[in-house]
Amino acid sequence: MRLKDSIAVVTGGASGIGRALAWRFTTEGARGVVVVDIDADGARAVAAEVGGVAIVADVSDSAEVARVVDETESQVGPIDLFCSNAGLFRPGGVGLSDDQWEEIWGVNVLAHVYAARAVLPSMLARGRGYLLQTASAAGLLSQIGSAPYSVTKHAAVGFAEWLSITYGDRGITVSVLCPQAVRTRMTDGLADGASAAVDGILEPGEVADAVVAGLACERFLILPHPEVLDYMRRKTADYDRWLTGMRRLHARLPPASDGG
Numbered sequence: 001m002r003l004k005d006s007i008a009v010v011t012g013g014a015s016g017i018g019r020a021l022a023w024r025f026t027t028e029g030a031r032g033v034v035v036v037d038i039d040a041d042g043a044r045a046v047a048a049e050v051g052g053v054a055i056v057a058d059v060s061d062s063a064e065v066a067r068v069v070d071e072t073e074s075q076v077g078p079i080d081l082f083c084s085n086a087g088l089f090r091p092g093g094v095g096l097s098d099d100q101w102e103e104i105w106g107v108n109v110l111a112h113v114y115a116a117r118a119v120l121p122s123m124l125a126r127g128r129g130y131l132l133q134t135a136s137a138a139g140l141l142s143q144i145g146s147a148p149y150s151v152t153k154h155a156a157v158g159f160a161e162w163l164s165i166t167y168g169d170r171g172i173t174v175s176v177l178c179p180q181a182v183r184t185r186m187t188d189g190l191a192d193g194a195s196a197a198v199d200g201i202l203e204p205g206e207v208a209d210a211v212v213a214g215l216a217c218e219r220f221l222i223l224p225h226p227e228v229l230d231y232m233r234r235k236t237a238d239y240d241r242w243l244t245g246m247r248r249l250h251a252r253l254p255p256a257s258d259g260g
Helices: 016-027 040-050 062-075 098-126 147-170 204-216 227-237 239-252
Strands: 007-011 032-037 053-056 081-084 129-134 172-177
Touching (some): 007 062, 016 081, 016 204, 032 040, 053 062, 062 098, 098 129, 098 147, 098 172, 129 147, 129 204, 172 204
Parallel strands (some): 007 032, 007 081, 129 172
16 A cells, blocks of 8 residues: 555544544645544544545444545545444443434444445546544453443444455455554543553554555454454464453452443
């Protein structure tokens, strides 16, 4: 993936990882960066900072995602890279309401589906395109304290795998970004010793660096915390032992972080 002279769309671009990606793509020479967020002021501020275009949209709404693609293609140009980055964290377990489950499902899973549905036709017609989906290490391992986050991030990884299998021989490249803790609004107040922070909390710029490196070699799994790969190997080598270890970790965490 060559970022120079490319057109990139970044959802969740008003802050955190999305803002860092918009900045980094610009410094790499992207011709157009489209900052998408439900936060209108934030999206416009970041777009102004990077000389890009802001589009206000709710990515859990399929019609709004289709509008993002239409407006980008008509006002900026053909999309080379679509970064489906917006995400939502919600602590809790099986006791959460249906509305709470549906809200996080819409942002963390269906937004990726809507993005692919909207942008794939033009990419396939050109015979090339790149989809970057932000998931989480929770989608490869688990998330102690949040059933919906763990479930939706697993689903996001699974969808990215399916896209790569289905379209990888038709010019479409897919990467999935799976960091552990990153210093964003999502991690504000993260408890010391929380499972997501055991390997340190990265700055968004560090994650953007890992993304640029991953895009350059078109790596499917982009792991800003490289330890995650070792954890995956342990998990698949002996699932029961891994689950036992995770239960022990769960037992050591503060009660407020266990999700119920």
